[in-house]
Amino acid sequence: MEIKVFKIGGQIVDDADQLQQFITILSKIKGNKILVHGGGKIASQLCMDLGIAPKMHNGRRITDEATLKVVVMAYAGWINKSIVAQLQAKDQNAVGLTGADCNFILAHKRRNSAIDYGFAGDIDKVDASFLETILTKNQIPVVAPITHDGKGQLLNTNADTIANEIAVALAHEHSVDLYYLFDKKGVLADKENEQSVINEIKIAEINDLIDKGIIVDGMIPKIQNAKAALENGVAKIILTNIAELDKSLDHQNVGTTILK
Amino acid sequence: MEIKVFKIGGQIVDDADQLQQFITILSKIKGNKILVHGGGKIASQLCMDLGIAPKMHNGRRITDEATLKVVVMAYAGWINKSIVAQLQAKDQNAVGLTGADCNFILAHKRRNSAIDYGFAGDIDKVDASFLETILTKNQIPVVAPITHDGKGQLLNTNADTIANEIAVALAHEHSVDLYYLFDKKGVLADKENEQSVINEIKIAEINDLIDKGIIVDGMIPKIQNAKAALENGVAKIILTNIAELDKSLDHQNVGTTILK
Numbered sequence: 001m002e003i004k005v006f007k008i009g010g011q012i013v014d015d016a017d018q019l020q021q022f023i024t025i026l027s028k029i030k031g032n033k034i035l036v037h038g039g040g041k042i043a044s045q046l047c048m049d050l051g052i053a054p055k056m057h058n059g060r061r062i063t064d065e066a067t068l069k070v071v072v073m074a075y076a077g078w079i080n081k082s083i084v085a086q087l088q089a090k091d092q093n094a095v096g097l098t099g100a101d102c103n104f105i106l107a108h109k110r111r112n113s114a115i116d117y118g119f120a121g122d123i124d125k126v127d128a129s130f131l132e133t134i135l136t137k138n139q140i141p142v143v144a145p146i147t148h149d150g151k152g153q154l155l156n157t158n159a160d161t162i163a164n165e166i167a168v169a170l171a172h173e174h175s176v177d178l179y180y181l182f183d184k185k186g187v188l189a190d191k192e193n194e195q196s197v198i199n200e201i202k203i204a205e206i207n208d209l210i211d212k213g214i215i216v217d218g219m220i221p222k223i224q225n226a227k228a229a230l231e232n233g234v235a236k237i238i239l240t241n242i243a244e245l246d247k248s249l250d251h252q253n254v255g256t257t258i259l260k
Numbered sequence: 261m262e263i264k265v266f267k268i269g270g271q272i273v274d275d276a277d278q279l280q281q282f283i284t285i286l287s288k289i290k291g292n293k294i295l296v297h298g299g300g301k302i303a304s305q306l307c308m309d310l311g312i313a314p315k316m317h318n319g320r321r322i323t324d325e326a327t328l329k330v331v332v333m334a335y336a337g338w339i340n341k342s343i344v345a346q347l348q349a350k351d352q353n354a355v356g357l358t359g360a361d362c363n364f365i366l367a368h369k370r371r372n373s374a375i376d377y378g379f380a381g382d383i384d385k386v387d388a389s390f391l392e393t394i395l396t397k398n399q400i401p402v403v404a405p406i407t408h409d410g411k412g413q414l415l416n417t418n419a420d421t422i423a424n425e426i427a428v429a430l431a432h433e434h435s436v437d438l439y440y441l442f443d444k445k446g447v448l449a450d451k452e453n454e455q456s457v458i459n460e461i462k463i464a465e466i467n468d469l470i471d472k473g474i475i476v477d478g479m480i481p482k483i484q485n486a487k488a489a490l491e492n493g494v495a496k497i498i499l500t501n502i503a504e505l506d507k508s509l510d511h512q513n514v515g516t517t518i519l520k
Binding site: 049050051069072073074075076077078080081082084085086088089093094095096097098100101102103139146148150151152153154 | 306309310311329332333334335336337338340341342344345346348349353354355356357358360361362363399406408410411412413414
């Protein structure tokens, strides 16, 4: 089957209007769809409101026990179920999931690291057949960035990584496109010019674009993930924003497509 | 098929040891199982920690917008997914759900009430076939007390009512036993004597037991719900506590069984 995996991050999740707009567009996209959402600011805000000091190391969150509880509540509770309810309102039969549900993403607490990231989970295995069964029933899996270790421990897991691993697991038997929704139209040749979208990047060109400073900052890990996903069978990766995704409904090519 | 629906409330959910004990017992019970859990004190505690004043009317919570967010986070997020992860650790393939997931419990905001209970949901319909499909795959639905209205609004819904409506919906085609786990061995003939459990109550006897002051307080609505469930096809209702439930694994009759 053909499957589209969409990843949305904090920019969309934190903004009720943008989230509503995205859900409307997603509901118009035909075929098999999976949505992976990130967390956004709600968890940090909740930690602050609850007096839990955020612990970070090099921009990565250290998930202590109190923080884990907050991220599970915010991501798997409020954000996940709000998205599901809003999709239902568009007659999209969504089901909200974490990796613990039906044991579909098994992970382990991050190890072999000089820093203890706490309850941060690195993925061991995605159960592709579980997702296939859901898609076959025309249901949309809505996946929160929470996994588990199979021994009773929930784990905080990067949403980009989850989207990638889901896409790769399904790519063994299916044609999978992976969409990263972010705030730009696509990868820009000139970051000052929103119109300078590079329509297509081959993975052989990625290192060169990083060297030239065209792929920068937070986009570097995204693109490196994308590269690995393409090398593992994912058909294509599309980086774009909501407004462009809307245009894709008219069969326009939008954003930046990364291909093997 | 034969189905057992279990309802656990705050006493168990709030106490990590009791919850763990219950999950261990549940994992040993054979056959088709559904778990409905209540909320417990975590939501009230979170509201207090966040400075959201609890609003009550005659002991019932009024769910304003801020409170709804908290109960969805606490019930559908932390409690629900913690239970799922702990069941997975016992090789029980659980899936955590709200009524919004696959639209399986449709409700409406409570109306025709002198008091505005806010985002409190009264159930319209439970999709029994959705639950059947899950049970057929040997999965355990773990249901949080959150529903939706089909128009994008999540709703706070009483867990006892959800357990009842699930049992009744499945009873059309299946043999359903409904277990209410609480802090007593069963309904006591003499409330001072923990050993005075009434083993069996026929629904014709309920009013008399209420008149005599044997069924009292919070047990009255539970038993009246039970009566309605039995009149609508549920095979039997069992009221008991965890320790007794454990004994039932040896095929002992435990607690109080309410029969038509």
